[in-house]
Every structure is written in C-alpha cells, then in structure tokens.
Amino acid sequence: MNILIVSDAWxxxxxxxxxxxxxxxxxxEAMGHTVEVxxxxxxxTVPMPTYPEIRLAIGARRRLWAMxxxxxxxxxxxxxxxxxxxxARSYCLKHGKPFTTAYHTRFPEYVRDRAPVPLALSYAVVRRFHKPSAAVMVATQTIEDTLKARGFTNIRRWTRGVDTELFRPRGKDFLALPRPIAMYVGRVAVEKNLEDFLKLDLPGSKVVVGDGPAREELQRKYPDVHWTGAKQGEELARHYAAADVFVFPSRxxxxxxxxxxxxxxxVPVAAYPVPGPLDVVDGAGVGCLDTDLKxxxxxxxxxxADKCxxxxxxxxxxxxxxxxxxxxRPFTGATP
Known part of the structure; x- marks a missing residue:
C-alpha cells in the first residue's frame, strides 16, 4: 500500500x-508498504511565534497539492x-479523498499556556479540523474520553511503542553526580511545566536533557540544575539509564x-495524575502519580528497576x- 503522511512536525x-x-x-516499510512523509x-518556512525552533511552512498549498x-x-x-x-485537508475535501488524522498534542492547552485564548474557542477550531476525518487516532483512553466530551467523533486507538534494544538498563556511572539523580528528558518549553520539577527541594542532583525556547531563562534561574542540551541515540539512552527517577511534570x-x-x-516515573501518565503508568507499579510532585x-x-x-x-x-x-484500511479498500 502507498501511504502518504503529511506532518507539520518533521x-x-x-x-x-x-x-x-x-x-x-x-x-x-519493513512490512512491505511504501510510506512518504x-x-x-x-x-x-518561518519560525513559529514563541517557539522559533519549530518552522512552519508558508505558501505551500499549491505545491503540496501537486505533490x-x-x-x-x-x-x-x-x-x-x-x-x-x-x-492537505483542503485537498482531500475538494477532491473527495478520505483521510485520517491524529491528535498528538493537546493544542488548545498549548495555546492557552502561551496566549489568552479561551479553551472553548481553541477546541472549536481543532474539532472543526478533525470533523471530516474518517478516523481521529489517539494514543490513550483518557484522551479519547476528553475528546468525546468535547464533541469529537470517529475516534480510533493508535498506541505507542519503545525501542527496548536502545533503551535498556546500563551502568549508573555514566553521570558522576550526587545521587539520587532526578531527570527530565524533553523539550524545554512552557507547556512542559518544567519549573514544577526545577523548584522541588530534592536530595542529590537534578538533570535536564533537552533544549527549547525556555532553556536560557530557566538555566539562568536554576543554575544548580545540570543542563545537558538535547541528546540522541546512544548518548540519550545512556543518560536515561544513569538516572534514579524520571520526573515528568507536564500536564x-x-x-x-x-x-x-x-x-x-x-528508571521509575514520578508524575502528576494527568492524561499520559494516567494511561501509561497508573496502576502498573512502575511509577508514582501524585498531585504533590515531590x-x-x-x-x-x-x-x-527490573519491574520498570x-x-x-x-x-x-x-x-x-x-x-x-x-x-x-477501512477507508482505502486496500489489503495489507
């Protein structure tokens, strides 16, 4: 099957x-399909307002349609x-082509954290975007329930995975820091609520692996935190394995x-009891969810560690x- 994925995140x-x-x-592709992104x-492109590392395509409609x-x-x-x-949505609607969408990011909450835009208005825009979709793919039951309550339909599950060969237990001596080591990995941006982690009074060390528009300000404000910048591949995996607890402050x-x-x-997880952690961690005995992050x-x-x-x-x-x-498959008539 010839599959086209259109994404502003790439x-x-x-x-x-x-x-x-x-x-x-x-x-x-390993299953024999052709996939173009x-x-x-x-x-x-132009930089996204408040987040210049993300580039947004401009004037792309005609060329995208031709592609x-x-x-x-x-x-x-x-x-x-x-x-x-x-x-891509406008192309599909104009030409009567079925399409699917995904809800990867809680976009309305993302906007609310950056601008005084009411949640109801943002959700109305996002709901309109997804309404013609043959299937709106979501990763968890919590997000599905949230979207249904907001009037979304045609929701289907699309879970996630992990590379267990790359990400595996390794020696803790990769980071020579006072223990226990509490670590965050991800974008350093306002929507990640990172400051809730940084301001905790914890023994040992705090490590932030990642980069983003809020890094400069937060690094200046919290100089005792170890800031590594973004890491990939083997180096990223070694950082994970060197931690004693993974802290996920995002809401x-x-x-x-x-x-x-x-x-x-x-590495066990500490997080708030919110979508994401509730679906991945809650009840599994591999992390602790609490409104008190400390x-x-x-x-x-x-x-x-072995339980995790x-x-x-x-x-x-x-x-x-x-x-x-x-x-x-249900919308293409194609066979695997």
Missing part, C-alpha cells in the same frame, strides 16, 4: 510526534493541525514517549504500526 525537529511517525514509518523541510497528485497515494494521513495539515501531553523510554531503561519522586525511588523494564517490554512499535494500518 525533521530536523526532535519531539515525540517526529519519533512516532519516523519509527512507525520504518515498521510499515511530507514535512516543512520541503517548503519555505499529492504526483504521488497518487492509496491513503492520506494528516498528522498535525498546522499549515501543511490544513492544506498537557497526550502520551509521553519519554515515559516508556525511561521505564525501558529501568512526594511522587520520593515514592518512585523505591521501585525496582519488564513493563516496558510489553510495548511494541510493530503493534503500533499495525494499529495505524488497521485504522487506514
């Missing part, structure tokens, strides 16, 4: 959306509610791939790809 960006799409693409890297015509895909999946997503993520990467590395950290430190690792082994990218594919 390389050189490094985030959960990009990692999900690229990994599922690899799995689908159209991202902002093919067009003229779709030339590719002649069997199905089209629109991953994001950005300029390319809207352009806006729809899943949180970093949760699985930490668990696969044998208490969650203290309790998570007592969780055995065993739990993460149950998440497969192949299963994620198969779910994605099954959400496409």
């Amino acid at each position: 390389y050189p960006q490094i985030n959960g959306v990009v990692r999900t799409i690229s990994t599922v693409r690899q799995e689908l 159209i991202g902002p890297d093919r067009f003229r 779709i015509e030339g590719m002649r895909p069997d199905c089209i999946h629109i991953a994001t509610e950005g300029p390319l997503g809207f352009a 806006t993520d729809t899943f949180g791939l970093v949760l699985l990467e930490a668990l696969a590395s044998g 208490r969650a950290v203290e309790r998570a430190l007592a969780i055995p 690792r065993d739990y993460a082994l149950g998440y497969s990218w192949r299963r994620s790809a198969e779910q994605f594919l099954s959400n496409l």
